Every structure is written in C-alpha cells, then in structure tokens.
Amino acid sequence: MWVIIGLAAFLVGLGKGGLGGMVGALVTALIALVLPPAQVIGLVLPLLIVGDLFAVVAHWGKWDRAIIIQLVPSAILGVLLATYFLYQLTGEGFRLALGLIVLVFVVLKLLEGWLLKQFQYQPQRHHGWFTGVISGIASTLAHGGGPPLSIFLVLQSLKPETFAATAAFFFFILNWVKVPSYWAAGLFDWELLRSALWVLPFVPMGVWVGKWGVKRIGRAYFEKVVLLLLSISGILLLLR
Numbered sequence: 001m002w003v004i005i006g007l008a009a010f011l012v013g014l015g016k017g018g019l020g021g022m023v024g025a026l027v028t029a030l031i032a033l034v035l036p037p038a039q040v041i042g043l044v045l046p047l048l049i050v051g052d053l054f055a056v057v058a059h060w061g062k063w064d065r066a067i068i069i070q071l072v073p074s075a076i077l078g079v080l081l082a083t084y085f086l087y088q089l090t091g092e093g094f095r096l097a098l099g100l101i102v103l104v105f106v107v108l109k110l111l112e113g114w115l116l117k118q119f120q121y122q123p124q125r126h127h128g129w130f131t132g133v134i135s136g137i138a139s140t141l142a143h144g145g146g147p148p149l150s151i152f153l154v155l156q157s158l159k160p161e162t163f164a165a166t167a168a169f170f171f172f173i174l175n176w177v178k179v180p181s182y183w184a185a186g187l188f189d190w191e192l193l194r195s196a197l198w199v200l201p202f203v204p205m206g207v208w209v210g211k212w213g214v215k216r217i218g219r220a221y222f223e224k225v226v227l228l229l230l231s232i233s234g235i236l237l238l239l240r
Contacts (some may be wrong), residue, residue, distance in 0.1 A: 013206015
C-alpha cells in the first residue's frame, strides 16, 4: 500500500511538472485499488495541493485572469453539487462511480482531438460556465477535472505558457475549494494523513523530474502511458 501511495505522490509531481493533467485521476484510481475510494480522494487532495504550490510558483503571473474569473464561480457550484452526491454514495457505490468516471475520462481524452475538429468554435460565455461546473464535479468525485478544462483552454488558442499557467492556477483554487467540502463529508482520515506525511517530498521530486522529462520524453508519450494505466485501473475498480 505505501509503495503505491509513494508512487502516487511522485506521479502528482510529474503531472505538475509539465507531463500532463491526467495524473490526479490516475493516482486516485491506483490508490483506490488498495484503499476504500472514500478514503482515497481525501488522501490524494493534500498531495495535489502541494503540487499546485510548485506549479503556481513556476508559472507565476502568466495565467489569463479573465478565464480564471469566468471559470471559478461555476467550478465552485460543481464542487457543491458533487459534494451532495458524495453524501449519497455507499462504499460500493463510490467504487463503481470512481471506476466509471475514470473510464469516461479515458474516452473523453481519446476523443479530444476528434471533437476539436468537428466544429468551428465561436467563444460563448456559457461555455466557460459549463466547463467550470463539469470540472468541479469531476475534480471533486475523482480528481479528474483535467480533460474538460483542457478542451476549453485549447479552444481559447492560448500560448503554451498561458495555457499551463491558467490550468495550474485554476486547479490551485479549485483544490482549496474542495477542502471544506471534503471535511464536511468526512473524507479526511486524519490518522492515514499523518501516516502519509513522509511521501510529501516525493511531490517536488516528481515536479523536478517532470520538468526534465517534458523536454526528453514528451508529453504526448507520457499521456499515452497514463491513459493505458487509467484504463486498467478503471476496469479493475469495476470488477473488484
């Protein structure tokens, strides 16, 4: 179990270091194979927050403020809606929901390029509102808000550094918004969190390796590996 949690912390760092925004869902699914899913999302959130700090510092001030202002209010609504569902789910229901979300996540990512080619995009304010809600829900339930945000940001034709900075700052805010919701839903296992403090240094290590690897491995190749692992994890969660 602790090997997987340590690996998860390292993977969070890799993602925040530039190798993709899908690692939140991946580490959630991986740890859910050895721990109850309700405990997992409360354990992964602090790891993501630590990674967010490094990502925001690395991209400080380069984000698009107008997009952040457009997305955050509806993302908060998404968090609140998802928190209501968290109260309704049993342990078995949570596992099945997590497995389904992970597999939907994979399908959405695989279809991302095709979807972007199907229409001529005309920016509308409600697109940002919709993206915020969906990202807030997916992020709260499975730390999987990356794909809808990624598609939306690609459609805004941002510069690469603005894209990365905007995503980093958005999730920095969103993950802190999730803290009181998780607290209210009883998703923080404080004994488990204290026991897992030793894995925190693996996050900045992963950030450093991610920044190094994005130039040598390539984001596209890394994301293919992540998608494969996500697919296997999602199937195992449904079959357990």
